[in-house]
Amino acid sequence: xxxxxxxxxxxxxxxxxxxxxxxxxxxxxxxxxxxxxxxxxxxxxxxxxxxxxxxxxxxxxxxxxxxxxxxxxxxxxxxxxxxxxxxxxxxxxxxxxxxxxxxxxxxxxxxxxxxxxxxxxxxxxxxxxxxxxxxxxxxxxxxxxxxxxxxxxxxxxxxxxxxxxxxxxxxxxxxxxxxxxxxxxxxxxxxxxxxxxxxxxxxxxxxxxxxxxxxxxxxxxxxxxxxxxxxxxxxxxxxxxxxxxxx
Numbered sequence: 001x002x003x004x005x006x007x008x009x010x011x012x013x014x015x016x017x018x019x020x021x022x023x024x025x026x027x028x029x030x031x032x033x034x035x036x037x038x039x040x041x042x043x044x045x046x047x048x049x050x051x052x053x054x055x056x057x058x059x060x061x062x063x064x065x066x067x068x069x070x071x072x073x074x075x076x077x078x079x080x081x082x083x084x085x086x087x088x089x090x091x092x093x094x095x096x097x098x099x100x101x102x103x104x105x106x107x108x109x110x111x112x113x114x115x116x117x118x119x120x121x122x123x124x125x126x127x128x129x130x131x132x133x134x135x136x137x138x139x140x141x142x143x144x145x146x147x148x149x150x151x152x153x154x155x156x157x158x159x160x161x162x163x164x165x166x167x168x169x170x171x172x173x174x175x176x177x178x179x180x181x182x183x184x185x186x187x188x189x190x191x192x193x194x195x196x197x198x199x200x201x202x203x204x205x206x207x208x209x210x211x212x213x214x215x216x217x218x219x220x221x222x223x224x225x226x227x228x229x230x231x232x233x234x235x236x237x238x239x240x241x242x243x244x245x246x247x
Contacts, residue, residue: 005218010225012037015080019043019065019116020088022050024184025134028213029085029220034058036221043074044088065112071119081123083224084131086116089149096148109152114159117174121167128171132220133160135178135235137242145194153178157235164233173232175223180239182211207240 016033020026021042027050030042034056042052043063052058063070065088075081089109095101117124117131124131136153143150156176163174181187181201187210190197202208219238222228237243 006036006221006225008036010036010221011083014038014082015041015078016083016085016224017041017043017074017078017081017120018085018087019063019112020086020134022047022060024087025179025182025213025216026085026087029087029217030058031056032214032217032221033083033085033224038083041074041078065116066107068115068119071116075119075123078123080127081120082127082129084117084120084124084129085134085220086113086131087134088112088116089134089152091146091149094145096146102148102151105148106152109149110155110159113156117163124172125167125170130173130175130224131163132223133174133176133235135160135176137178137180137237137239139178139235140237140243160235161233168232173223173228175228175231175233176235177216177219177223178235178237178239179216180205180211180237180242182213182216184213201242204245205240205242206244209240211238211240 011033016038018026018030018040021030022044026044030040031052034040039057041059041061043061045064047060047062050060063074090105092101092105096105113133133156135156138150139153139157160174160176167174216238219236
């Protein structure tokens, strides 16, 4: 898909870090950025189970975003960072009503995102580069079966705006995408959590289908590129029109 949309050398000589880059949307983003010429660090859990097409400049690392030592070690190795996509995340469904589960989800989905960005601050400011966060449809409406996930994703929107304001003077842009319902392992379990959910989701999605990780990745590529040089602090829905439907 990238060949049809962007110049293959769009991110030549650029360095990208994608947390959560070993599965789902994060893995799709890591591959897409590498296809556009970037050197990509795809970091996350289960790194021994993931592979990328041969010929791509992708380095896979085992990194827990709730572990400061893991993150510090990663960024200490880099002499530059152009694109940061903190995409690590989990959802625990109805169990998130329990305090320990609620905190675990937020420690990854919100605190882990901020800590990742925080530890990359010097590298980002050195080259006046960019962060693209991962928000969600749950940034806009409640999630009765995923209270921690939706709380965290609401926080991502405000974190994005706040860092865009705080770091704009330093030349660092911070934006976010809000994926709709995307074909990932998280989506595969949606009917287990809420029977019939897939059918209901498709019925209110004007595009009439689920999205693909590559469609999130292409939007991230735009936001990371110079074509979006005056775009800062936005959360861009990529949802096939899901948010446009009121009933």
